[in-house]
Amino acid sequence: MTDQSAPALKEIFNVERLQHIAREMSAVYPAFDAKGFLKHAKAGLAQLSVMQRMARVSESLHAVIPLEYAQTLKLLYALAPRLNSAFVSLFLPHYVASYGQADFKRSMAALKYFTTFGSAEFAIRHFLLNDFARTLAVMQAWSLDDNEHVRRLTSEGSRPRLPWSFRLAEVQANPELCASILNNLKADSSLYVRKSVANHLNDITKDHPDWVLDLIEGWNLDNPHTAWIARHALRSLIKQGNTRALTIMGAGAKADVKIQHLSVTPAVITLGERITLSFSLESTAATAQKLVVDYAIDYVKSAGHSAAKVFKLKAFTLGAGEQQRISREQHIRELTTRKHYPGKHTVHVMVNGERLGSADFVLRD
Numbered sequence: 001m002t003d004q005s006a007p008a009l010k011e012i013f014n015v016e017r018l019q020h021i022a023r024e025m026s027a028v029y030p031a032f033d034a035k036g037f038l039k040h041a042k043a044g045l046a047q048l049s050v051m052q053r054m055a056r057v058s059e060s061l062h063a064v065i066p067l068e069y070a071q072t073l074k075l076l077y078a079l080a081p082r083l084n085s086a087f088v089s090l091f092l093p094h095y096v097a098s099y100g101q102a103d104f105k106r107s108m109a110a111l112k113y114f115t116t117f118g119s120a121e122f123a124i125r126h127f128l129l130n131d132f133a134r135t136l137a138v139m140q141a142w143s144l145d146d147n148e149h150v151r152r153l154t155s156e157g158s159r160p161r162l163p164w165s166f167r168l169a170e171v172q173a174n175p176e177l178c179a180s181i182l183n184n185l186k187a188d189s190s191l192y193v194r195k196s197v198a199n200h201l202n203d204i205t206k207d208h209p210d211w212v213l214d215l216i217e218g219w220n221l222d223n224p225h226t227a228w229i230a231r232h233a234l235r236s237l238i239k240q241g242n243t244r245a246l247t248i249m250g251a252g253a254k255a256d257v258k259i260q261h262l263s264v265t266p267a268v269i270t271l272g273e274r275i276t277l278s279f280s281l282e283s284t285a286a287t288a289q290k291l292v293v294d295y296a297i298d299y300v301k302s303a304g305h306s307a308a309k310v311f312k313l314k315a316f317t318l319g320a321g322e323q324q325r326i327s328r329e330q331h332i333r334e335l336t337t338r339k340h341y342p343g344k345h346t347v348h349v350m351v352n353g354e355r356l357g358s359a360d361f362v363l364r365d
Contacts, residue, residue: 012087013053015042020084021057028078033064040064051164054088058095069099073110086118093123101130108138116149122165124157132170136177143181148190154181155196161203175204175211182215187225194229201233209237213244221248231315239294239310241353249315251292251352256285257318259357264347268362269332271340275361277347278327281318288319293326294350300343300363309338310350332363 018041022034041060048056065072076092083089092114100107107127111120127135136158143154156162158181160172171177178200185197205212212233221227230248237245246252262279269275277295293313298306311330318324334340342365348358 010048010050010053012050012085013045013057015045017085017088018042018045018057021079021088024082025061025075025079027082029065029075036064037061054091055094055098057088057091058098061091061095062099069103070106073100073106077110077113080114080117083117089114089118090122092117093120096120097123097126101127104131104134108135111153112142112145112150115153116147119149119156120153121156121159121162124153125162125165125168128158128168128170129166140180140184143184148188148193151185151188151190152193152196155185155193155200159196159200159203161206172207175208179215186219186229187223189225194225195232198229198232198235201229202236205234205236209242213237213242213248216248217244235312238292238353239312241350243353246292246353249292250290251315253289253352254354255291255351255356256283256289257291257351257356258282258284259349259351262349262357262359264359264361266361268364270364272331272333274329274331275347276327276329277349277359278325279349279357280323280325281351282323283318283321285318286320288317290317291315292352295328296348296350296355297330298346298348299338300341300345302339302341304343306346308348 018038022032022037025037026032026034037060040063041056045053045056061072065075067075073096076095080089080092093111096107096110096114100110104127111124114120124135124139139154139158142150145151158168158171158178160168160175182197182200185193188194188197201212201216216230216233219226219230221230234245234248238249243252258281260280260282265276265278266273281291281293283289292315294310295313296308296310298308300306313326313328316324332340340363342363344360344362346358346360348355350356
């Protein structure tokens with residue numbers, strides 16, 4: 001995410017959106033104190049992050065609705081389909097996580113309902129934190145649900161390293177706890193679900209790569225949905241040149257290719273400009289071979305040394321004697337996750353985990 005995009009995301013919960021929530025809440029609950037809600041929700045709004053603003057909405061509703069939890073939930077059920085943004089609806093499961101811990105069964109039903117409007121992935125983690133075994137049992141049953149949003153919640157909500165949330169220490173230490181969920185979803189028909197399963201597994205590779213490899217090696221990769229999950233789940237290991245991961249993808253053998261016409265242009269750039277990496281791969285094998293092609297950039301760091309960042313290029317089958325031309329453009333700009341420093345940057349082409357060629361470009365002040 002760039003610095004420029006962060007304020008736009010934050011503004012999803014702007015004053016106009018708060019007014020929309022107040023109007024719709026008043027429509028389902030005529031006694032709603034809209035004025036009090038807006039005063040509470042807008043206090044210090046400019047200084048709050050997007051997730052803090054989301055939390056503020058549920059806190060503000062709780063502050064002005066003088067009803068019991070079960071009664072308030074009925075109002076929120078009616079409010080959910082009236083909201084004009086899926087992301088904004090995240091405050092609904094946040095309300096459940098904040099005020100429904102003592103009413104487990106009712107809260108689980110609410111999360112199952114609210115996740116169909118956006119996602120309850122952040123909220124359900126608080127139930128996992130407070131009552132892991134009971135919550136996980138519910139999620140295991142949900143992994144067989146007819147609704148793709150509910151199935152996806154079981155994988156996304158139990159990810160050990162979910163972005164924008166705390167880590168689930170129990171799952172991080174023992175991924176076997178979620179194995180039944182992952183196995184139930186390994187051939188899911190929904191791309192929305194498959195992306196979550198792949199991301200869950202990729203999280204696990206950071207701590208237990210062999211566990212993920214063992215699991216996927218036991219799957220039927222002839223199923224295209226399962227193969228898709230495997231390919232994306234193993235992306236970090238493939239970038240690292242892990243032999244087992246490459247073998248699962250059919251590219252574990254040394255590539256019989258020659259790299260030709262490798263270039264990075266322009267040779268000198270300033271921050272904010274783009275480079276183009278281009279090269280050809282020519283097969284020297286007598287039979288077709290599966291290739292996984294990536295590239296790495298040695299970024300200059302503040303102390304003057306360099307550190308490599310690997311990027312995916314493509315995976316394909318190259319026939320005997322065939323040649324494939326490959327090109328990729330990359331924008332060299334500041335990111336919240338990467339600061340650039342002037343100097344010589346080296347770009348390496350990697351085929352089946354092996355570096356086959358390199359070229360340089362210079363980032364000037």
